[in-house]
Amino acid sequence: MTSIRLVVSDVDGTLLNPDKQLTPAAIAAVHRLHAHGVAFTAVSSRPPFGMRMLMAPLKLMLPLGAFNGSMMFEPGGATLENHTIPHDAVNVAIELLTARGIDVWLFTTERWIIRRSDGPYIERERRAIAFEPDVVDTGAPLPENICKVVGVSDDFELLAACEPEMKAALGKAAHVTRSQNYYLDVTAPGVDKGTFVEAIASRLEIPLKDVATIGDMVNDLPMFLKSGVSFAMGNAGDAVKSRATYTTASNAEDGFAKAMDRILELA
Structure with missing residues (x-):
């Protein structure tokens, strides 16, 4: 037993x-x-x-x-x-997601950062975690201590297709996984x-x-x-x-x- x-x-x-x-x-x-x-x-x-x-x-x-x-x-x-994501890996993840037309969210231990307030699943996430995001300009400097990059899309097939691309692009520099059908997570390696x-x-x-x-x-x-x-x-x-x-x-x-x-x- x-x-x-x-x-x-x-x-x-x-x-x-x-x-x-x-x-x-x-x-x-x-x-x-x-x-x-x-x-x-x-x-x-x-x-x-x-x-x-x-x-x-x-x-x-x-x-x-x-x-x-x-x-x-x-x-x-x-x-x-x-454990945080290496800065270069953050940039690669953001560039790939942006090129595919997938919304990007960033998380630190204290912040949730988004680029537009009308993106998919923002209201759902706001209710779920009881926390307000910071809306920043696309060209704004990124914080150094990013713990998670999230690709967000209501096109599940697009996000699924992006997952192997992201894994290939990042290699061992970050961990890539789906946490929901609509979220592709990039987190610290190892x-x-x-x-x-x-x-x-x-x-x-x-x-x-x-x-x-x-x-x-x-x-x-x-x-x-x-x-x-x-x-x-x-x-x-x-x-x-x-x-x-x-x-x-x-x-x-x-x-x-x-x-x-x-x-x-x-x-």
């Missing part, structure tokens, strides 16, 4: 429902983990300020992961570890959700075989590979489901809470 001592969850599409909200069932499920002595944390493509709404309801105590695992921070806000799982398990001195992970997108696969048990959400694509130990219900059906119940059976 597997002994699960730590759960690491994705946020959007997993921990949150389609309206980007924590459900009562999800909150109760995390509290049950706490009561049974199972540690819990989350890692997301979101910036740290976009994860504040999780802290109090879930009573989070452990460090969390932002920017697809390239940043680790305390629930109180203190940064424990942060770190991802899998390295976050390794880091948090090491901090807690918990073997990786005793870690469970849960997610819905391809950017969650690195953490599936590191954990002893993995759950794909019912709303995940087949490529994600095929790599998970189990598949649960969708995030519209409290699949996260159902997976936590299964984990407690294994704990």
Whole structure:
């Protein structure tokens, strides 16, 4: 019988429902983990300020992961570890996205930077992370400490076609992955959700075989590979489901809470 001592969850599409909200069932499920002595944390493509709404309801105590695992921070806000994208790689990513007609967002640990206020998904992101973007001119100087470049488009096929182009253009200079069908993320090289799982398990001195992970997108696969048990959400694509130990219900059906119940059976 597997002994699960730590759960690491994705946020959007997993921990949150389609309206980007924590459900009562999800909150109760995390509290049950706490009561049974199972540690819990989350890692997301979101910036740290976009994860504040999780802290109090879930009573989070452990460090969390932002920017697809390239940043680790305390629930109180203190940064424990942060990796930024090399400046040259930022420029390459921006140039490629712009040439393809794809909107560009930039994130630092404290800012969300956009070039136009009427672009796709801005209002959705504003509601989701409860944060206001800074609108800057195209030629404005870029900050040096960029943690994430996001290509944003409602043309999913265009964004999918851009992903291998971006990987080829950047090579090992940055990590490239899709966090949603409409977001193409460029983050710091050498770190991802899998390295976050390794880091948090090491901090807690918990073997990786005793870690469970849960997610819905391809950017969650690195953490599936590191954990002893993995759950794909019912709303995940087949490529994600095929790599998970189990598949649960969708995030519209409290699949996260159902997976936590299964984990407690294994704990």
